[in-house]
Amino acid sequence: MTNTLKAPNNQAETPPPSASPLLTFYRSSIGKKLITGFTGLALVTFVLVHMAGNLLLFVGRDAYNAYALLVSNFHVVYYAFELALAAIVLLHAWVGIEIFWRRRQARPEGYSAYQSAGGASYQTLSSRTMIITGLALAVFLVIHLRTFRFGTYYPTELGGDTVRDLARLVIEKFNEWPYVVGYTVILGLLASHLRHGFWSALQSIGLLNREIRPLAYGTSAVVGVGIAAGFLLLPWAIYLGWVG
Numbered sequence: 001m002t003n004t005l006k007a008p009n010n011q012a013e014t015p016p017p018s019a020s021p022l023l024t025f026y027r028s029s030i031g032k033k034l035i036t037g038f039t040g041l042a043l044v045t046f047v048l049v050h051m052a053g054n055l056l057l058f059v060g061r062d063a064y065n066a067y068a069l070l071v072s073n074f075h076v077v078y079y080a081f082e083l084a085l086a087a088i089v090l091l092h093a094w095v096g097i098e099i100f101w102r103r104r105q106a107r108p109e110g111y112s113a114y115q116s117a118g119g120a121s122y123q124t125l126s127s128r129t130m131i132i133t134g135l136a137l138a139v140f141l142v143i144h145l146r147t148f149r150f151g152t153y154y155p156t157e158l159g160g161d162t163v164r165d166l167a168r169l170v171i172e173k174f175n176e177w178p179y180v181v182g183y184t185v186i187l188g189l190l191a192s193h194l195r196h197g198f199w200s201a202l203q204s205i206g207l208l209n210r211e212i213r214p215l216a217y218g219t220s221a222v223v224g225v226g227i228a229a230g231f232l233l234l235p236w237a238i239y240l241g242w243v244g
């Protein structure tokens with residue numbers, strides 16, 4: 001009689017010998033957490049600077065347009081920055097979706113996923129809805145770029161030069177209530193995403209220990225709500241006629 005038993009197939013657990021260290025890092029859980037952590041912190045830095053830049057419209061239209069002009073005047077650096085920003089957004093979103101998908105598949109059926117593994121539980125509505133708020137922000141970004149970055153080009157005079165009147169476009173849009181309501185909703189989602197994402201990024205890259213974790217957790221809420229509130233000042237001020 002022939003023996004039909006086969007040797008166990010261990011291929012899935014042993015990485016192929018040709019896998020590069022970078023690919024092995026990318027495929028590992030810790031690698032994915034480090035990627036979302038670092039890209040997330042880079043995006044927080046960008047939104048902070050962007051929010052501060054927006055507030056220049058409170059100083060005046062010329063100040064706002066001059067800032068936009070100054071930034072875009074660094075041609076090569078500016079386009080390189082935009083490319084890097086796009087790559088960071090895509091990487092952050094892609095790896096975030098992968099983490100979500102992996103966790104979903106690893107979860108036993110009928111098991112409530114939201115239990116703490118011990119110690120203080122940091123499970124909140126924000127942490128449980130990261131995938132939803134993240135996807136909503138991705139859709140928002142496409143609409144946002146269409147509206148402003150690739151929106152109407154109004155020319156204006158500034159210091160003897162013809163420049164893009166971004167201030168006019170922003171004021172025009174936020175005089176319409178659907179934009180104001182839409183931005184209010186999306187910035188609420190941004191606050192929620194950052195409320196969990198900020199401290200989680202610090203945790204993933206190993207900056208937190210048991211003592212400072214509660215402080216970082218509280219700070220994360222302030223960062224999320226603070227950034228959203230800072231962004232919201234402008235649409236509402238325009239709509240209420242305080243800026244124009």
Ligand code: HEM
Pocket residue numbers: 047050054068072082085137144145148149150166170183190231232234235
């Ligand atoms: C009231 C809120 C906001 C206003 C008035 C605003 C305004 C603008 C404007 C005018 C531009 C075009 C800049 C240019 O062409 O030089 C822009 C670009 C951009 N905005 Fe916003 N923005 C707001 C909120 C946000 C939020 C919440 C995010 C991210 C979550 C965001 C992400 C971006 C990105 C990624 C760009 C492209 C940057 C670039 O290409 O240099 N914005 N925004």
